Amino acid sequence: MSRPDEARAHFDPAAGWPPPFLLYLGNAHDDLAAKTARGLAFWRPEWCVGQFRDADCRTTLGLADMDFAQARAAGVNTMIVGVANAGGRMDPRTVAHVVAALDAGMNVASGLHERLGSHPEITAAAQRNGRVLFDAREPPRTPVGTGARRAGRRLLTVGTDCSVGKMYTTLALERELHRRGVRADFRATGQTGIFIAGRGVPIDAVVADFISGGVEWVSPARLDDGWELIEGQGSLYHPSYAGVSLGLLHGAQPDALVLCHEPGRPHMRALPHFPLPDLRECLEANLRAARLTNPDVQAVGVALNTSRLAPAAAGRACREVEDLLGLPAQDPVTMGMDRIVDRLLSCFGG
Amino acid sequence: MSRPDEARAHFDPAAGWPPPFLLYLGNAHDDLAAKTARGLAFWRPEWCVGQFRDADCRTTLGLADMDFAQARAAGVNTMIVGVANAGGRMDPRTVAHVVAALDAGMNVASGLHERLGSHPEITAAAQRNGRVLFDAREPPRTPVGTGARRAGRRLLTVGTDCSVGKMYTTLALERELHRRGVRADFRATGQTGIFIAGRGVPIDAVVADFISGGVEWVSPARLDDGWELIEGQGSLYHPSYAGVSLGLLHGAQPDALVLCHEPGRPHMRALPHFPLPDLRECLEANLRAARLTNPDVQAVGVALNTSRLAPAAAGRACREVEDLLGLPAQDPVTMGMDRIVDRLLSCFGG
Structure with missing residues (x-):
């Protein structure tokens, strides 16, 4: 396993969604739906202090179950929405949970195709709490490729x-x-x-x-x-x-x-x-x-x-x-x- | 050459940017920059009644040169921004011309990467004139491919x-x-x-x-x-x-x-x-x-x-x-x- 300091060195300090993390599983119905959270917990256990599971959740990462206030009290800086639904959409319950996490004082990062910022109630909650939203699926603007050989x-x-x-x-x-x-x-x-x-x-x-x-x-x-x-x-x-x-x-x-x-x-x-x-x-x-x-x-x-x-x-x-x-x-x-x-x-x- | 009625049959009547067209060349510096307008004029000459060229334009499609009022008077329904700049961006002069075309009563369609609607002055001009904007580079939302064999x-x-x-x-x-x-x-x-x-x-x-x-x-x-x-x-x-x-x-x-x-x-x-x-x-x-x-x-x-x-x-x-x-x-x-x-x-x- 990589040492925590080595792993932390990879994390972009400007990213705005710093560890430690609460991993949001919502109502994930199987292990596959929680693939993102599972990968993060496996490769960066030192960043993952707890998981949030809703009533119908049928999977676990083996982390401590926490609600949003407990997670914040445990030092969590960012909640990661680490579930994949069909179509990459956020259901109303997930939206409400994201708002609650922001109100509890955490930043929120998501890997879904649907952007956090496309929900006005999420944007409003981030603003009123001075928290940051991060969509991992939002691509940077880059030039087109050239195929020119580069060093390395x-x-x-x-x-x-x-x-x-x-x-x-x-x-x-x-x-x-x-x-x-x-x-x-x-x-x-x-x-x-x-x-x-x-x-x-x-x-x-x-x-x-x-x-x-x-x-x-x-x-x-x-x-x-x-x-x-x-x-x-x-x-x-x-x-x-x-x-x-x-x-x-x-x-x-x-x-x-x-x-x-x-x-x-x-x-x-x-x-x-x-x-x-x-x-x-x-x-x-x-x-x-x-x-x-x-x-x-x-x-x-x-x-x-x-x-x-x-x-x-x-x-x-x-x-x-x-x-x-x-x-x-x-x-x-x-x-x-x-x-x-x-x-x-x-x-x-x- | 295809007959006009045959060509027109291809045109989606719901498209909101109906022919006839004024082809906007702006300050296109060479034939390549006017590639979109040239292709349209070649394959659908019956839709293209004129071209708009700015002072520094160095190419022509051989169509009648018209300003926006002349084009509207000639029955043009839509101005096509048929130029390609490096990076697909719209310069301020083009933005001003698009606004003028909308104010003259035409719809405007563009093939640039940069969206017409990303310029508030263009959106405002479309609204005040009840005209339609169309970005050909705006993709429809489609499902992912399946590779399943289909008829035809x-x-x-x-x-x-x-x-x-x-x-x-x-x-x-x-x-x-x-x-x-x-x-x-x-x-x-x-x-x-x-x-x-x-x-x-x-x-x-x-x-x-x-x-x-x-x-x-x-x-x-x-x-x-x-x-x-x-x-x-x-x-x-x-x-x-x-x-x-x-x-x-x-x-x-x-x-x-x-x-x-x-x-x-x-x-x-x-x-x-x-x-x-x-x-x-x-x-x-x-x-x-x-x-x-x-x-x-x-x-x-x-x-x-x-x-x-x-x-x-x-x-x-x-x-x-x-x-x-x-x-x-x-x-x-x-x-x-x-x-x-x-x-x-x-x-x-x-």
């Missing part, structure tokens, strides 16, 4: 599908590189990653012409010998979101790719009519597309999400992928990333 | 680069199909195409997650035997915009592709450090990516923009491409699309 070394996680563990993998790579004393910085491209890093670009929310430009902006030229570790999104094989994945690939101009996959997934996420791509074909397609902005790109490993497999089956799945692709394969959560980092450093030098 | 036959134009003639090609294909009595509808994905068709989706302006969904929306299931002719954008080989092109390809789920190219172009548009892709490689990459949502996709022709070549050289360029790819090659403006339509109909039936 970059790794990008790519996937066979959405939600296969690209963010966890990228953060686990950062942790392993830090453990070895190698400079490396996680660059967030999604709302959960932005909450974890304290900054980033919500690449699925930028205007389409600015996808690669947004990635060039979030990972600019780097003059030390450290690694930029860029969080991937979606998949070149997901027909809803492949455009985002391709713009990300071109903007990242990665030196190294790590392919992320969940063995045994029956079909592309939310699309029962689409099978998963073949692993080798998917890796080749990513390498081919990446060469447009970095002809020297190399694959250095495969990260498998084996959370649905028994340990013996997880080990077998890794060995099968290693035999198939000739790359180290590990689960970032249960096995760590040491062998993939070994490969990365042997390919590119320590 | 679709053709998409793809390109080696931006600005190689994808819109002209798509419109020329529509004209040739209509000439033969085949039902076909141009589906616009850019601001100029939207002005020409009276509707469409500005695909470079949608939120990144909605690229393929926007294309599914603009070309929904079609139950007659007509063709959907979808205007392509960008190129899989343009590092600034390839994400848009890939989302468009997946959302269009094309049965047929026409590859568009300008022979002799020295480098990718605006990027001197990027060479043009190899034609065969570019076509293969588009076919490979298109198969994700339509495994039966076929290439039916190559449209060459030979506007910088002498006629003999243009003919040679077409023959070279035909020999290379085994597909008919024509310039949509100077040669028409008859041979490509022959191939299309022989591949897919009349």
Whole structure:
């Protein structure tokens, strides 16, 4: 686990939504609905002092349950709306809770597509309490991409599908590189990653012409010998979101790719009519597309999400992928990333 | 040329910015800056009664020069801001002209990234005159794409680069199909195409997650035997915009592709450090990516923009491409699309 001071160093002090956090779960009906809160609690436990759950909530993060006054009394500075509803909308109950949190003296940050500021009662509550609202899905204005080579070394996680563990993998790579004393910085491209890093670009929310430009902006030229570790999104094989994945690939101009996959997934996420791509074909397609902005790109490993497999089956799945692709394969959560980092450093030098 | 009544049939009567049009050129310094106005005047001459040029304007469409009062007296209903500045911004002089056009009694439509409604003086002028503002770059809210197969036959134009003639090609294909009595509808994905068709989706302006969904929306299931002719954008080989092109390809789920190219172009548009892709490689990459949502996709022709070549050289360029790819090659403006339509109909039936 990263040390609190190291993690805190990532947080943009100008962000206006400082930790510690209360994680708002509302009426999240399952673990998936609380994905953002769960990721934040897993990767930044030192920032998360409690959770707020409403009557119908059916999940928990294992944190202390608190109401808004209790959270403020416990020193919370910001409530994070860490739930995802269908369509990214805020229901009236959530709006009322956000107002109550502001009235209790906390800032509020949200990862939903719908903006906090689109609700006049929320804006009014923020103003009367002198609190700050932050929408992680509100993209910065960036230039369009140029594809011009920039200094520094970059790794990008790519996937066979959405939600296969690209963010966890990228953060686990950062942790392993830090453990070895190698400079490396996680660059967030999604709302959960932005909450974890304290900054980033919500690449699925930028205007389409600015996808690669947004990635060039979030990972600019780097003059030390450290690694930029860029969080991937979606998949070149997901027909809803492949455009985002391709713009990300071109903007990242990665030196190294790590392919992320969940063995045994029956079909592309939310699309029962689409099978998963073949692993080798998917890796080749990513390498081919990446060469447009970095002809020297190399694959250095495969990260498998084996959370649905028994340990013996997880080990077998890794060995099968290693035999198939000739790359180290590990689960970032249960096995760590040491062998993939070994490969990365042997390919590119320590 | 399409007959006026046929063209008018495409115009969405609910659009609020009806023809006839005054084309605003402002101080456009070259032909490229007036690209939108030029495309509209070329494809819908029956809608375009005049042009407005300011003192420093260095281009002309060959239309009658008019001020705002003259245009209104000539029956103009809508002024089209058909210029593109760097960054898509409106300078103060343009803002003043838009206000004057509204005060003269015209609606105003713009293809710039910057919205008409973002200028309070423009909004006020529209309100006091009861006129309508239309931003072609304001995208409709659509669902995300699903990749689910939908009824109908679709053709998409793809390109080696931006600005190689994808819109002209798509419109020329529509004209040739209509000439033969085949039902076909141009589906616009850019601001100029939207002005020409009276509707469409500005695909470079949608939120990144909605690229393929926007294309599914603009070309929904079609139950007659007509063709959907979808205007392509960008190129899989343009590092600034390839994400848009890939989302468009997946959302269009094309049965047929026409590859568009300008022979002799020295480098990718605006990027001197990027060479043009190899034609065969570019076509293969588009076919490979298109198969994700339509495994039966076929290439039916190559449209060459030979506007910088002498006629003999243009003919040679077409023959070279035909020999290379085994597909008919024509310039949509100077040669028409008859041979490509022959191939299309022989591949897919009349």
